Amino acid sequence: MKSCLVVDDSRVIRMVARKILEELEFEVIEAEDGQVAIDRCNQVMPDAVLLDWHMPVMDGIEFLYALRQLPGGDKPQVVFCTTKNDLSHIQEAISAGANEYIMKPFDSEIIQSKFSQVGLI
Amino acid sequence: MIHPEDFELLRRIVKSRSGLTLSPDKAYLLENRLMAVARKWGMNEIEGLAATVRGAPNEELLREITEAMTTNETLFFRDQSPFDQLEKVVLPRLLEARKNTRHIRIWSAGCSSGQEPYSISMVIKQLGAALNDWRVDILATDISRAMLDKARAGLYTQFEVQRGLPIAMLMKYFSQAGDKWELDPGIRAMVNFDEFNLLNDPTPLGRFDVVFCRNVLIYLDQPTKTRVLENICNLMPDDGVLYMGGAETVMGVTEKFQPVNEYRGMYEIAKRAAAGYGTASQNYASNA
Incomplete structure (x- = not known):
């Protein structure tokens, strides 16, 4: 079973994402900001990260740079999932090392489509 | 609820113009989709639409009825x-x-x-x-x-x-x-x-x-x-x-x-x- 770390400061979004990902047979771990997410990755490196951008303490981009510096941090497929839906943010995320990008609002079909594009399903 | 004879009439039009096959269990679908066409043509009911088709079949109306029944589901790189x-x-x-x-x-x-x-x-x-x-x-x-x-x-x-x-x-x-x-x-x-x-x-x-x-x-x-x-x-x-x-x-x-x-x-x-x-x-x- 593959694991996915869901990083979002909204409990509702984490819950919705969890439900969709569990249906896709992922083991879901949650984090409410980038710093908590880094702590989780230091314990166990997930196969996938579904990552919000704007969060308190440490935002998505800062998390991504930090993750890619960790031992084994190049391994997870990182899929941004954010309301920042313009080309310059997409470019920034991809240059920072994101593998895919979802513009909110999302649904199960979009998650499935993006996860299969990066080879997670 | 659509009259069976109206369904039959509209079903036959769609079938002969596009090949689309609508079984009787698609009556609700036909009704839903064609209500928009009926309204556009100033009618409030499918009955009126069917009557118009029977009375004075207008080419543009027949085309819109047919188009309304097509399925347009698609996506980029479908199935990859x-x-x-x-x-x-x-x-x-x-x-x-x-x-x-x-x-x-x-x-x-x-x-x-x-x-x-x-x-x-x-x-x-x-x-x-x-x-x-x-x-x-x-x-x-x-x-x-x-x-x-x-x-x-x-x-x-x-x-x-x-x-x-x-x-x-x-x-x-x-x-x-x-x-x-x-x-x-x-x-x-x-x-x-x-x-x-x-x-x-x-x-x-x-x-x-x-x-x-x-x-x-x-x-x-x-x-x-x-x-x-x-x-x-x-x-x-x-x-x-x-x-x-x-x-x-x-x-x-x-x-x-x-x-x-x-x-x-x-x-x-x-x-x-x-x-x-x-x-x-x-x-x-x-x-x-």
Whole structure:
């Protein structure tokens, strides 16, 4: 079973994402900001990260740079999932090392489509 | 609730004009879809619509009734593998086989809002220099004028560009236009859109090396499927390739095409079997 770390400061979004990902047979771990997410990755490196951008303490981009510096941090497929839906943010995320990008609002079909594009399903 | 005789009348119109088969359990669907047409024509009920059709059948009204019943579900790079195959197997073979004419023709039959033919153009664009000095025609047809207008405009919603389209392709070939995403004019210019009813003889459209006719025939009855596929076959050279949808089959429909064992969704011409994509006709079983 593959694991996915869901990083979002909204409990509702984490819950919705969890439900969709569990249906896709992922083991879901949650984090409410980038710093908590880094702590989780230091314990166990997930196969996938579904990552919000704007969060308190440490935002998505800062998390991504930090993750890619960790031992084994190049391994997870990182899929941004954010309301920042313009080309310059997409470019920034991809240059920072994101593998895919979802513009909110999302649904199960979009998650499935993006996860299969990066080879997670 | 729609009167059975009105359903029968409208069902027959749709069937004769498009081949779409509506069973009685689709009465609710017909009613829902045609209410919008009825309102547009100043009527509040399907009954009025049916009466108008009986009394003074207007060509434009009949067309709108038919178009309203078509299914336009589509997405970029639907099922992915046909487009991978096109890039890695079919086009490289055609580059060799057509090196004298340097001309390839591809038909997207039932193109809906354009995601399929535009996915094909993106694949071709990605091949870059290999196709310099080549002429690649992509013809995309649909019965629905509304869908063709949307396809030509090349404007897609945020939802549409997130279904099937990798983010790298979005960054490369789309720009933002308000709350929509606009496809690059160069990619759009690679596709010619035309209105075409698959019930008609496609001979005037010319020859096609590759035909995408995916998730279109599922709405037609068996004899119509057979006729459409055999018409398509007549347009193809011996080494032509047909793509059908993942849930579709030629079994029991026509013997003119056979599935290519190695490549899901790909069909070659059976009798001639010159393409050499697959090996033998016993491939049926493993593809079923």
